Amino acid sequence: MNRKCDKKCLELSFPAVEAEASKGIATLSARLTQNGLPEHKTDDVKIALAEAINNVVEHAYSGIASANVQVNCRLCKERLEIVISDSGAPLPGLRIPDGKPAQLGSSIQNLPEGGFGWFLIHQLTSEIRYERYDGNNHLCLRFDL
Template identity: 70%
Template structure:
């Protein structure tokens, strides 16, 4: 699937992908983890990869197996800083409600919800792979 790298198109795309994965047999106990990580990753593309450049498309490919799911997200925006996946350290919370950060938890959530994350930049294209393992329930 591919869609324009805008907030509205990303939201529609994430919802469609979630429905499609559910229809293809994504285990219900993993559905919310997958949707959260997918939304965080795609929103990062929209907000950061295409910051300062004309937005293009976000392409998403999924491969669902009985025990795992791999999602490949591709875009032609700016590369990740340092050409690597951020470590996923959450933003400091501060000492009061007024000091709570507005963001800074996306990569932390992605790291927590996935089994493996891989990133490469090749020929002007970012490729982010998110793997979710779900051993068979007994």
């Protein structure tokens, strides 16, 4: 995030509960489009952003009082960087989970109903970075435009 970039910066903070996250994701997606995110990338960004924020709501704040999710976006001509910060539990092992696709199995009844989130994030981003400091998680998603 240290590269010089004088383009659009957007930020939004909202309580880490499902209903607020739903509104926050929709608001950020709309504002990124208004600020010139190319149309061919908007779907990828929307999907990855939603999965990353849902992970914070469902896992980082699981079993503890939830606080806020802070999202900072920096949109340049060639790339979009989104940093999602929270004060919840760290990622297990301080590592970004693998992006293995969920196996579909051999029958309808065995189909997975979850476990797609990190796979989608890996598929749709150019780079994922994770840092933990001062009791906060910072997940940076980079999209090359």
